[in-house]
Amino acid sequence: MAYTQKVVEHYENPRNVGSMDKDDPNVGTGLVGAPACGDVMRLQLKISDEGVIQDAKFKTFGCGSAIASSSLVTEWVKGKTVEQAGEITNKEIAQELSLPPVKIHCSVLAEDAIKAAIKDFQEKRQKKQAAP
Amino acid sequence: MAAATASPSERTHFALFGLEPTVDVDVKAIESRFRELSLAWHPDRAPAGDSRARLEAVSRTAQLNDAFVVLKDPVRRALYLLKLAGIDLESEAGAARAPMPLDFLEEVMERREALDQAMAAKDHARVQALADDVRAQRALALTRGQDALRSQDVTTASHALGRVRYYARFLEQVDAFEEEQLT
16 A cells, blocks of 8 residues: 555654653553554653643554554644643544545554553552642 | 345355354364355356346355355454454454453563564574464463353453454564565
8 A cells, every 4th residue: 555755754754763761750651552453552751740741752563654643643742731632633643644544543543542641641640649 | 036045245154154153163164165165156157148146156155255264264263253242353443342451552562572673683583482472372362262252251252362463463573574584
């Protein structure tokens, strides 16, 4: 299948590949998978105490569209607040990358990863506040 | 006359072979039944000039081929049984209904990272060792999935067969690597 220019660009030069310390209280980790294809995606967000995303890293084992979707969202979320990042939808990702219908699930995976990372961060924060 | 039997598309792969849905099929018996049916249903046997009969034969043969591919393979057969039970792991929507536990996704991530490193270093022995381990895990998960299907425990079956899919993907990567090394 032919990938669009933008997908190829992200695939060949993925932004922000890597990992962060998942035990850091300011790091939210989202780990999601797609049983339909057996691929996995990890997205990590470094979030300030004020709720602003300072950095983002990803590691995706999957097809070009999955890598491009996660690479793209690491660029998009930086500088956004947690609330703004949580509003990113798979439609926007798919549109930006011109993903064909059979690859829409890759953008869904990326959206799920953002939400999972935010949830992880918020749970950590609640635990911290609950601790004496 | 057409009303006497259900249309082919409504029949399960098992019914096509005259079987009840089951994990435990006799693959040899399926193979010989497949040959018999392929001959009996061959489009060339449709009455000459009867284009409708011919078309029906073509579609029936196509379904027979699909059914054969699924039934003879233990993994595909198990996934098909799970689909008949209401969870289609091969579709996105079905897979979304059976999310995998987080610790398993972490395990997959670690295995894929280790494989990536071994492949980058062209360390064949390490790649094979990782693949052997995953093959063993896949066999274990398939057995667990089959047991769960036998006892109609759909949730356990979907988790076990979901694992099989992730392990299968891992092994595809290994195969692709080995092929690349050969060329």
